[in-house]
Amino acid sequence: AQSVTQLDSQVPVFEEAPVELRCNYSSSVSVYLFWYVQYPNQGLQLLLKYLSGSTLVESINGFEAEFNKSQTSFHLRKPSVHISDTAEYFCAVDGSGNTGKLIFGQGTTLQVKP
């Protein structure tokens, strides 16, 4: 069975510092990988996704993630965080064929401090 592990439940960081949120997955088939973000009291929204091709994917607000097949990882990074990045981040994998069934990790709360 597929699974997703987010290695840190909470990551506190100061504003303008770099951050990495770690995600590992297990799957025996080709996968699609996603990072979703949930701001307080809101639903989730897509941050970025890896489908194929270049292993480095970027979002419009400065986040990037790198697909590493050998290490089965999809870590999320940002070189300089802002207060507004405070949110919960979820890594997800879809290896279900064509149904779009996502398996989510437990979530990582990013707390950006001034």
Next chain:
Amino acid sequence: NAGVTQTPKFRVLKTGQSMTLLCAQDMNHEYMYWYRQDPGMGLRLIHYSVGEGTTAKGEVPDGYNVSRLKKQNFLLGLESAAPSQTSVYFCASSKAGAADTQYFGPGTRLTVL
């Protein structure tokens, strides 16, 4: 364009009561999903639908039923609520299945006493 909406936003039930959560999307999406979110467990898929008139079980379907009579609506029912169903419920939709972005509603916070 409202995207994905959920009704109600909050609800408190007593054990054994029943209720229906409504999800509506105005993006003409084929695929719809119901998830529950619990602290420390991320989101888990309850049921999903790949088109009007179809439904299928997800990861945690027990105690829930769903219906997709109209393409734009996806209903989640609890026939006899239990305290273990206290959770935040999210509906999502996508145009296609695998690899496509899922658009989430704002959630319904349900408490079962």
